[in-house]
Structure formats: structure tokens, C-alpha cells
Amino acid sequence: MKDFELLDISLYTEEPDRRVVPLRGPDTPDALGTPDIPAIPELPEGAVLSIGLTFRLGREIAGVAFEDSRIREGTVLATTRTVLGGFRTGGPYEVRLPPERLPVGRAYRGVYELTGRFTDGDGRELQVVHRRLRVVHQPAADKRWAAPPMAPGPAQPLSGTAGEPLAT
Template sequence: MIDTDFELLDISLYTEEPDRRVVPLRGLDAPDTPEIPEGAVVSVGLTFRLGREIEGLAFEDSRHHEGLVLATVRTVLGGFRAGGPYEVRLQPERLPVGRVHRGVYELIGRFTDGDGRELGVARHRIRVVPQPAAYKRRAVTTAPGPAQRLSGAPGGSLAW
């Protein structure tokens, strides 16, 4: 049974690299699937309102790709008084890179209270697409390779 004292107002992905933007997640029945480039640094943003005080509010994020459960991460958000809206941003993470990681992912977010009672469930899809060419060029030119001399090495230059 879903608790009526919990209302999810918004769930979005915040990208930090290669560009800063907010990607609202609209649910499985949305007409379009948001696209995020592989290797992007993203964090999940949650906005919710509570009709009662909840101790030990937790968000469990389950990720599915091509029918397989890739990971399930449970984050305890803490205790909240009745009211809101409350906004919580989860830790940023980098999406994987490579052809095998591209495609549509189903994301299932489940909210529970400290007693393990389910308060709400949100289901979304995102599509991981190839990195933009400009981002690939920038990553290659800024990351030192094994054949490059480290700054400060004997005979090396300290100039950037």
C-alpha cells in the first residue's frame, strides 16, 4: 500500500559534465526519453512534501539495462517534519563509457520510512548516448597520457 502522506513533486538528473543542465524525469509513459551522454557526471535531485513526520526516510535506486538489474543503491535521507517541499540532491556519479553501456535504462526509485514501509515508487527511463565529439576532444587534450612528461620532472617545463 502506498502512503498518502508522501508526495513526490519532482525527480530530475542534474548533469555537471559535459554541460550543466537539469533533465526532468517524466515517467515511463512520457512521450520522449531524456538523453544523457556516456561519461557524464550526474546526480539525482528529489523534491517531495510530507503529510506527517517521517524518521529514517530512505531512497532506493534500482537500475535496469537490457532486462538485467545492474545495481541497487539505498540512501538514507534522514528524518523530516511534516511539510515541505524538501529538496535533496544525491552524490554525483559518472556514467559508464563504451558501446555496451549505451541504450535505454529503466530507473526505479522507491521511498521507504524507517520501518521499511513503502511510501512511493517512481519509474523512469533515460537513454545513454555517445559523447559529443567536442567533449571527447577536450578530454583527450586535457588528460595526460603515459608518454607525456609530468610537470616538474627533470628537464621538463612547469608551464601549463
């Protein structure tokens, strides 16, 4: 058994569903020996999601950390490092990262290259995974960010059920 083995990467959304990000890639042959290229998951702009990581360990490791880098059109947008903690031999262990909101707007739509890197407390690399995802337009996302309707004020008199002004 390897010192560190990533079993699953899942994306959890506000809805009660879970999207599993496949671990197979062009460099990982399937049982028949042919490359298995996963489809690029599409996520709606403005969605709130968190990443779930499932792994097991072949030895006790102190200070496991997960560092993710997001690249769009060749530009590194953000790099986040999260210390997951120390873990005993065995598992599987499941860790959920804090939720984040995807950006909204035409400029943020498109394909993102994601690199996840696991390290131990001494900075030694345990495993690296590369994935892609696509942020797509969601018409409801525009309405979600719109300002709420204004409350009636002096310019808008309150009206009764028949549309007549209320008696004072």
C-alpha cells in the same frame, strides 16, 4: 494530503543546467484524461550527474530512504540505498544525491530502466516511480579518457621557437 508526495525528480549535470525528469507516465492521465508518455531523456556517456528529489510530507516520517535500481536488457546492474533522514510534516524538501559518472563505451550505451523506491524507517513503501533514460555516444567522451600527451624526454629534444634545438 498523502503521507508522501514526490513533486519532482531532476538530473543535475556538471554544466550549469538542470534536466527535469517528467513524473507523468503512461499510467498517469493528463488534465484531458489521455495518457501522457514522456520522451526518454538522452544523456551522454561519461557525464557526471546527480539526482535531485523534491517531495513533501503529510506526516512526520523518520528514516526516509531512497532505493534506486538500474536494469538494462533485463539484468539488474546496481541497486543503491540512500538514507535521506527524518523530516517533519510539510515541505517541499529538496535532497540532492551524491554525483555519479555514467559509464563510457559501446557496451554501456542504450536504454536503462530505473526504479526509485521511497521507504520509511520501518521499511514501509511510501512511493515507487519507474523511468527510463538512454545513454548515448558522445565523441568528446572518448578524448576525455585518453592519456595526456607525453612530456618531452631524451628521445624528444626541446626546440626553440623556430624549431631549432635550444642552445646548451
